[in-house]
Amino acid sequence: MILLKLISWPYVRQHLPRWLLTIAGIVLGVAVFVGIHTANQSVVYAFHQTVDRIAGSTQLQISAGETGFDETVLDHVQAVPEVRVAVPVIEAVVSTGVQGQGNLLILGVDMTGDRSLRDYDLESSGADDDIDDPLVFLAQPDSLMVTDTYARENHLGPGAKVPMSTMDGQKLFTIRGIMKSGGLSSAFGGNLAVMDVYAAQKVFGRGRKFDRIDLALKDGANLEDVRAKLKTLLGTGFQVQVPSARAQQFDSISRVYTLTANVTSVFALFIGMFIIYNTFQIAVTQRRTEIGILRALGATRRQIRTLFLGESVVAGLFGSILGLLAGIAIARGMTGYIASLLGEIFGIAQKADEISTNPALMTFAVVLGVITSVVAAVIPARSAARVDPVQALQKGKYQQLSAGENRAxxxxxxxxxxxxxxxxxxxxxxxxxxxxxxxxxxxxxxxxxxxxxxxxxxxxxxxxxxxxxxxxxxxxxxxxxxxxxxxxxxxxxxxxxxxxxxxxxxxxxxxxxxxxxxxxxNPDLFVSPSQSLTQRDFRFPESMGAQLRAIPGIGEVQLVRDARIEIQGKPTMFVAADIADLRRHATLPPVAGNTEEMFRLASQGKAVLASENFALLNGFKLGDVVDIPSPSGMLHLPIAGIVTDYSDEQGSLLVDRALYKRFWNDSTVNIFRIYLAPGAAEADVKRRILDTFGNQRRLFVLTNRDVRRYILRLxxxxxxxxxxxxxxxxxxxxxxxxxxxxxxxxxxxxxxxxxxxxxxxxxxxxxxxxxxxxxxxxxxxxxxxxxxxxxxxxxxxxxxxxxxxxxxxxxxxxxxxxxxxxxxxxxxxxxxxxxxxxxxxxxxxxxxxxx
Amino acid sequence: MNRLIAALFLLCSLASAQYDFSLQIMDESENRSRAGTQQYEGTLEVISAGNKVSIKRWEYRRIGSNGASKAILRFTAPAEVKGVALLIVNHTDRSSDQWMWTPAIQRDRRIAAQDRSTRFFGTDFSFEDLEERDVDQFDYKFQDEETIGGLACWKIESKPRQSVSSQYTSSMLWIRKDNYLAAQIENFSKDKLVRRIRYSDIQNVSGTWTPRTVEVYDANRKSRTVLKLEKLEYNVPMKDEDFTLEALRR
Incomplete structure (x- = not known):
């Protein structure tokens, strides 16, 4: 320590800019590491928090991927003796017409039982701590309960109207309750609104399905026992999980992004190491005389080595701390970007306005920065220890410290x-x-x-x-x-x-x-309920397909329903479409499989087509059987063909729509793929579609160019x-x-x-x-x-x-x-x-x- | 309305087998309120702890007698809730089934048994309070003789039998000696008062003594709800098919 103060500190003061250059390597490495990780973690943490806050005192959640399930499932769950309360939930993210407020997370719940699970903690509208009128709230499907934060930021009070996109176009919703800040109302950054679950079914085109059932157990009931019982009762198509497992799914989905972030961070530090190495070489070169004096005064080689390594620790520590601060600044800039990117790519919305700093990550970054600095300084420190005091003190005598190549x-x-x-x-x-x-x-x-x-x-x-x-x-x-x-x-x-x-x-x-x-x-037009094709919160009724076909200029309409379901424990994109229709327009040869055979088997509901990335990431080959959980039981379908499909980053499975409807009891549609009739003009048909549905339905008509641009933008x-x-x-x-x-x-x-x-x-x-x-x-x-x-x-x-x-x-x-x-x-x-x-x-x- | 009143006090009653006297009182009370059908128009006044008052109106129709009856309650005012209805199908051996109809979204929803303890849409009644239960679903125990509002009453404790699910662990009933009507019921959960129900404005309608005013006090929220019965009629011809889910949706 004394040597550091007497020898190192004067040198640092004399060469301050150069020392700053030295630590720039560490600052850069740690900053990128902390910045990207913190931003990524903040998004993941925000999602975890939203899940956690929404869960309230929920002990188990029942879901069937994104496909939802019939209302009747609720009766079966409520009939289980160990279940104290089981309530249905619909969750969706919608854009509102309120300027600058972005998206609103809508939680559709059944208010009669839901208060047993979630504390709504309502703002007083007088001395009464209740919704203004619970019966009106239920009776009127436009009822919304918003958070105090949201109401305050937008100057909204009870009775105020909020414009919101619904399946039936833009509608005005009425605020009939305001939740106090904290707990549930701080989920999704406070951009949360609660509405009646049955009204939500209508607003989001869910039919008679729920997204999820949240439940709590009676006192004394064993969680694992009840979980096993419910799994047996409901079958393999359902996931019965603790709420935190839902957040873990997000981790799984964003795994690739996290991995990429890790590579960048480690890379930055690795390269930073070489900069530190170089700058320490400078120090050794410049301080040869000083080292010679120290050695002449009796300092051992070990002490010289320790001195330089000590300097590297201090430099590493200082650089790491600066890097931490810079990293937090980077994270502040990146969090929103990563949140919207993950939301757009994976269709899982979350709102991350604040960064979450993880003490473990910060400590790890500092330790990593210091270790990097020390490792980089090992060779220069060894060189310093080798300085010959006689040569170093002779003017004009130059000792070649950078020894030449070494055969070993x-x-x-x-x-x-x-x-x-x-x-x-x-x-x-x-x-x-x-x-x-x-x-x-x-x-x-x-x-x-x-x-x-x-x-x-x-x-x-x-x-x-x-x-x-x-x-x-x-x-x-x-x-x-x-x-x-x-x-x-x-x-x-x-x-x-x-x-x-x-x-x-x-x-x-x-x-x-x-x-x-x-x-x-290759479709000419895409009709989607959402501008972002990855958002699946809104769905069309199947009957709209026939209405579209009746529009002049439309040659063919393909109905597509896609949803993420859990296959082998991984969230996988499941696409249901009329395979025979797809066959007519299929132009790419399969990566594996016979074109005619695979379309024939898949259209008969006897097989599934897998995207190449699904097969590669999950280790499936042509002919392998995939176990697909559905609400009606487990489907065991062989892979009849492996095709090129980049529609989902995690890979996708394609089945015939008839099969999907039968096993999932779901006839809704996410996207209509439209082929124009010969001679029809794209702009005319687009206008006709908008004229036909524009005022009745929330829909977006995207041209092939729009979709390409969208995918390329993503x-x-x-x-x-x-x-x-x-x-x-x-x-x-x-x-x-x-x-x-x-x-x-x-x-x-x-x-x-x-x-x-x-x-x-x-x-x-x-x-x-x-x-x-x-x-x-x-x-x-x-x-x-x-x-x-x-x-x-x-x-x-x-x-x-x-x-x-x-x-x-x-x-x-x-x-x-x-x-x-x-x-x-x-x-x-x-x-x-x-x-x-x-x-x-x-x-x-x-x-x-x-x- | 007598059905409702009977339900309100019977659901929480207790009497052990050796107190046949209490059971006889309760049997007699049930018999005196028995009617084939009942209908009335109710005005519901909810007065919050802060004296904020909200008023609603409903039409009530019931067919059948205690424990085996069916009822439909349909809101008529204010305009925002008009048409919202509740179908209650009571059973002699278990809790009732209940469905709610929301005309604005053309949807019915089942009120789960687990949710019966929750408040009935902002009133001080719970969904369970709207059930009508047979006297046999409770055990009774005679407590004392007391005077309520100048009227001599038998004070009887009731507890739901093990097979019956209820939010209340016990209830205290004050049964008037002059006409076997309940004058007051206090419902408890683990010895803590949850609700107090008072019956007043007793009138003889078509030979059946009926309270025209029912006041429910929520001890937790310190709020109260006053239900006034108007156009009360008994034994009006009604059909079973008017008390089904299809009928609820009409």
């Missing part, structure tokens, strides 16, 4: 590369695949100094040809100290490899999705995080190059001084540093593009097997590589400007005295 490391790299290749032989065991990827990166990192040296040699003639003096000096600087530049080259290589891998993955995904949109998604949003990764990668590249050049200038201060003393022009010194920066950029670029080619292979496999279930074609992203070439060289050049100016503007005498 090359051999180790070779062995690791062979192991990485061997892992590919067993890639069906995922652990081998991931270990193989990590080994490949490790081998590349170990070989970086060797490759950097080889490439610098290769570049020397080119640099000399460009500028004979400056080029030679720049190339020699790289050749003399390959390990000095290897940190920056490694950071740059990793960053660019990531850019190539992500870019390639994104491009391949876009190509596949675009191809599917062009060929397979894809853009999904890959938004990729752009964050790319931005981090480029930023890291800049920091890395600036650091390398600073080390280089410090190391060569005397050499550059001599150059000026013997008549070298300032511009020649500048040119030397600029060329050195361009050389570092070029080496990093070449290695990065090469490692990127390998990482793209791994990324495509991870995407196919573990994340999105998309089997994408390997295609090197040459356009990205071509953009990177001038981009990185420009960045390298810009990074060199400040260090070059430092080199030429310093005192010549001091420079000559240096060392």
């Amino acid at each position: 490391r090359r051999i180790a790299a070779l062995i690791i590369a062979i192991l990485a290749a061997a892992c590919l032989l067993f890639e069906r065991y995922r652990i081998f695949f991931y270990v193989g990827d990590a080994l490949a990166v490790l081998a590349a990192l170990l070989l970086t100094p060797t490759f950097a040296l080889l490439l610098a040699r290769a570049l020397r003639p080119l640099l000399r040809w460009m500028r004979p003096v400056e080029g030679t000096l720049a190339a020699d600087s790289l050749l003399q100290a390959p390990r000095r530049t290897s940190g920056a080259v490694a950071a740059l290589m990793l960053s660019l490899a990531l850019v190539v891998a992500l870019g390639g993955l994104t491009r391949a995904s876009y190509d596949s999705i675009f191809g599917w949109l062009t060929v397979a998604l 894809t853009d949003q999904w890959f938004g995080i990729t752009y964050v990764q790319i931005a981090v990668a480029v930023l890291v590249a800049v920091l890395g190059i600036v650091n390398t050049l600073t080390v280089s200038i410090t190391d060569r201060r005397r050499e550059l001084g001599v150059l000026q003393a013997v008549g070298g022009l300032r511009n020649q010194v500048r040119g030397t540093i600029w060329l050195e920066a361009l050389a570092v950029g070029t080496v990093g670029l070449i290695l990065g593009l090469a490692l990127g080619a390998l990482q793209l292979y791994y990324s495509l496999h991870i995407s196919a097997e573990d994340m999105a279930g998309l089997r994408l074609r390997y295609e090197y992203p040459y356009p990205i590589a071509l953009w990177l070439l001038p981009g990185i060289l420009l960045v390298a050049f810009l990074s060199a400007i400040a260090p070059a100016e430092t080199a030429v503007r310093g005192s010549l005498v001091e420079a000559l005295e240096y060392e």
